[in-house]
Structures are given as structure tokens and as C-alpha cells.
Amino acid sequence: DSGVTQTPKHLITATGQRVTLRCSPRSGDLSVYWYQQSLDQGLQFLIQYYNGEERAKGNILERFSAQQFPDLHSELNLSSLELGDSALYFCASSVGGRQSTDTQYFGPGTRLTVL
Amino acid sequence: AQSVAQPEDQVNVAEGNPLTVKCTYSVSGNPYLFWYVQYPNRGLQFLLKYITGDNLVKGSYGFEAEFNKSQTSFHLKKPSALVSDSALYFCAGDGSSNTGKLIFGQGTTLQVKP
Numbered sequence: 001d002s003g004v005t006q007t008p009k010h011l012i013t014a015t016g017q018r019v020t021l022r023c024s025p026r027s028g029d030l031s032v033y034w035y036q037q038s039l040d041q042g043l044q045f046l047i048q049y050y051n052g053e054e055r056a057k058g059n060i061l062e063r064f065s066a067q068q069f070p071d072l073h074s075e076l077n078l079s080s081l082e083l084g085d086s087a088l089y090f091c092a093s094s095v096g097g098r099q100s101t102d103t104q105y106f107g108p109g110t111r112l113t114v115l
Numbered sequence: 116a117q118s119v120a121q122p123e124d125q126v127n128v129a130e131g132n133p134l135t136v137k138c139t140y141s142v143s144g145n146p147y148l149f150w151y152v153q154y155p156n157r158g159l160q161f162l163l164k165y166i167t168g169d170n171l172v173k174g175s176y177g178f179e180a181e182f183n184k185s186q187t188s189f190h191l192k193k194p195s196a197l198v199s200d201s202a203l204y205f206c207a208g209d210g211s212s213n214t215g216k217l218i219f220g221q222g223t224t225l226q227v228k229p
Binding site for chain 1: 147149151157158159160161164166205207209215216217218219220221222
């Protein structure tokens with residue numbers, strides 16, 4: 001158990017809908033990262049937050065957004081969902097966020113299925 | 116563009132034999148390299164990382180990795196494979212971007228047969 005929690009574990013929804021994925025980092029970690037894992041794209045970095053502020057952005061669609069709250073938990077919002085958004089979404093956390101050397105610890109993931 | 120590649124989709128080894136899972140990288144600046152393992156329906160578990168210093172890095176569960184700058188490789192190794200090592204292995208890298216944005220390889224499935 002990494003100490004990173006994600007809810008829900010599974011999510012099934014329809015095209016065009018909006019969902020929110022939640023992540024709680026390990027105690028003491030200030031950075032939260034979101035990744036998408038799909039069969040065709042592999043594991044892709046979406047976005048990073050450090051102590052409430054956006055730190056880095058990857059291949060995140062405009063329909064997706066995220067935020068990190070004062071208690072350091074983070075939410076990833078996915079809107080206008082398409083079939084291709086079906087994937088496993090991982091959250092990871094690390095102590096810092098300004099160093100590439102920090103180890104990221106991953107949560108168990110949320111499996112999103114868009115029908 | 117920065118990239119991490121795992122040239123083998125699958126590696127098969129017999130239990131008790133040594134195993135190697137290959138990884139090559141192309142990153143700017145000093146490479147920071149990581150290995151993670153993913154078991155079915157689980158998140159990624161950290162195995163080890165190379166930041167600087169000794170080219171042979173020791174990690175969890177008896178795994179180690181050898182950093183080779185001239186060959187731009189970071190292969191994962193274990194002297195004696197266990198059936199329980201069967202899983203999906205990911206190599207990841209970050210080229211001193213100072214953020215923590217990891218670039219992952221496509222993953223290699225390790226199958227250890229009894």
C-alpha cells in the first residue's frame with residue numbers, strides 16, 4: 001500500500017457526461033500528479049500540482065481539468081466524455097515537486113469506462 | 116524530444132534463472148531514471164531509481180538496475196527470478212526538467228515460469 005488513495009475504484013458513465021476523480025496524497029506529500037493509462041497510448045502524464053498550484057502540464061485535453069485543495073487532496077474533472085476517454089487514471093504523490101529526483105508513489109487507480 | 120523505450124513487449128524466463136528487462140532513454144541533461152512494477156488490477160509500485168553516483172542501483176524485492184551512459188540504457192536485473200515476479204514493468208525517465216513529469220516506456224510483461 002503506497003498511502004495514496006483514489007476514489008472511486010470504478011466508474012461507468014455515458015458519452016457526453018462529466019465525472020470527478022479524487023485523490024488523497026500520502027501524508028506529508030505536497031505534489032500530486034495525474035496520469036492516464038490506456039492500451040493505445042500507454043502511461044501518459046497529464047498534470048502536476050504542487051502545494052495547490054499547477055506545476056507542470058502534459059498531454060491533458062481541454063475537456064479535462066484538475067485542482068489541488070488546501071488540504072492537498074486533488075480532483076481531476078473530465079467533461080464531455082468520449083469513448084476514447086475510457087482508461088485507468090492514476091494519481092501519484094511525492095514529497096516535493098521542484099525536483100525531478102523525487103520518487104512518485106502511485107495510487108491504485110480509477111478505471112473509467114465510457115459507454 | 117525526450118523518450119524512454121522498452122524494446123521488448125514480453126520477456127519469458129524460467130524460475131531461478133537471471134532476468135533482464137531492457138530500457139533505453141533519450142533525455143536532455145542529467146537523466147533521472149525509475150523502474151516501477153504493476154501487478155494486475157493494482158497501481159504502480161516503485162522499485163528503484165537512478166539519480167547520480169554508482170551505476171548499479173539496488174532496489175526492492177532483490178531487483179537492481181545498471182545505468183550505462185554510453186549506451187543510454189538502464190536495464191532492470193535480478194539474479195534469480197521468482198514466479199511471483201511475473202508482472203508488467205515500466206521504465207520511466209525525467210531529464211532534469213525540474214518538475215517531476217515522468218516519461219514512461221510502453222511496459223514489458225515479465226513471465227516467469229515454474
